Amino acid sequence: MLTFAVLQVCIFYLVLRALDTVEDDTSIATDVKVPILIAFHRHIYDRDWHFSCGTKDYKVLMDQFHHVSTAFLELGKGYQEAIEDITKRMGAGMAKFICKEVETVDDYDEYCHYVAGLVGLGLSKLFHAADKEDLASDSLSNSMGLFLQKTNIIRDYLEDINEIPKSRMFWPRQIWSKYVNKLEDLKYEENSDKAVQCLNDMVTNALIHVEDCLKYMAALRDPAIFKFCAIPQVDYFSTISQLLVLCVHVS
Template identity: 35%
Template sequence: FHQKLSTPGWTFKESGPNEKDRQLLVEFDHVVTEMGLLKPEYREIITDICQKMQTGMADYAHRAALVESYDPHSGLPKPSPYLENIAEYDLYCHYVAGLVGEGLSRLFAASGKEVTWLGEQLTLSNSMGLLLQKTNILRDLREDVDQGRYFWPREFWGVHQGGEKSRAPGKGEWFGFATPEDLVRAIGPVGPVVPKGDNTPAERAMFVLSAMTLDALRHATDALDYLALLKNQSVFNFCAIPAVMALATLEVCFMNPDIFRKNVKIRKGQAVQLIMKSTNPRDVAYMFRDFARGIHAKASPADPNFLRIGIACGRIEAWAEHHYPSFITISQSQSQPGSTSVEMSTTDARMRIVKRDQLRETRLKAESEAKRRRELGLPEQAVIEQEGLPWALIAAVAGFFLLICALAGGIVMGTLWWFGDA
């Protein structure tokens, strides 16, 4: 396919009538024309990413046709349409989404809109793509199963067979469903599902959803690290908005039985709010934190992943608090429109640490200045132990002001005395 990107007039008209990308391929010659108008460095990046992606997707298509699994009903080997474990799931998501993140980072760097080394941040770029892709896979479970697509790894939902080439099951990792269809059917058509630890099929299905959510959350802090590197506002918005919506979707889907019944999405009004708020790393980090709190609040102690969910949410909370402490408030300045003011809470215990660090920094600067003056043979200045008001300057100004007042008073009194008799 990467060669077709530079083949003038190439189109593909053999897609089925219901394929979503059919019209794009029928008119692909227009894409080829636009591709030729790009700068050579952009074309090189796009072609390279397409080549890597097509190779990976072909590998998975080949694997689905040839790799044998075990039929849970007959016990006989058969071609496996499933991803077996987390490693295969991660690699698949890398091919279809992580490479997109890598390509975009390289394009941002090549365009000069971001720093040149951003294209080398492969781990962070990959995590951005995996966060979005895994959220979409989680949300689209019912639609995918109905159409015969299986992306949820069998490590989370399947029956463990001793003859399979897989590691031994860990606690809470194998939930005993024969097929994804059985997983979907475990949830009734209506009503909530409240886990009580009684190991019913519906409860086990909810715990599979919890495991999928946990797996997606492990990419959240990497995504925040990536967003913190971006300096261009348009690039930041382009990357931050889908990431925030992914966290919002995970929060809506977590422990929500409707995932097994239909496609679940966030409300349009909420989507608009998220778009308007996703303007800087601090606000994005706080939104990540709020959605993580929502997920943790819905976690069930009966869930085998309950502790892991708490740790994953805690990591997001810790990241936000470490980079953007909540006791520091940034607001619009009322005296100077367009500027911001920074305020620190005087009641927060962490302010003692901030003040101590400020005093230490002031002392180090004073010692450095004294050392510099000694090296230049100049008289040393006293090391300032603590920043304060410039009392010497204030006293000089006050003395000068009093002198002026005294002179003015003397002139007035002299004038009155001289002309008093007249």
């Protein structure tokens, strides 16, 4: 059995997964989506609130979000405040990038901080609130999330660019514009050499967070928390290594 705050982490995940479902649904009009993202940290206190969006399991989560709110309201005040704070900051950041493209590498880092780095900060706070770990630095916690998110963004390029009714574009223009005129051009076979060069650039950017991830995990004391953190990191190390092999073989 896990020895840390399993319930608190599960609720934290479900709240942020619901928030992410709103952001991911490209069929929601911007003028509807942005206010929901900004106010989401208040909705988690409302047992009656729900918003139908998403597909499959995510739609079930949104339609039955009252169960998440009910469980959230049964948590201790310290846990509630930690989850609310991260949800508020994440929702505001998501709303910002609904209306703003990822132009520079700094934009890219900022977006990944909002959607994943904050998860790392929130988990560190929950581990600390449960008296299981020392409070990790914001920098290391942020890197844990950034590495996972950047690997996701690299891996999901084709899915995101082909999203209907509207493409989702997270690769920074500062990187891809060195190789093509439009981000979607990378998916065409005639641009395969340039696509691999761009992929190499993106992978190199993601790898800058690996040392911080290892430092974060090396400092963990609780075996269950270590496994909880290490399993996804190892999985994503594997993903990024496969992308590196692709870069080497094709080039």
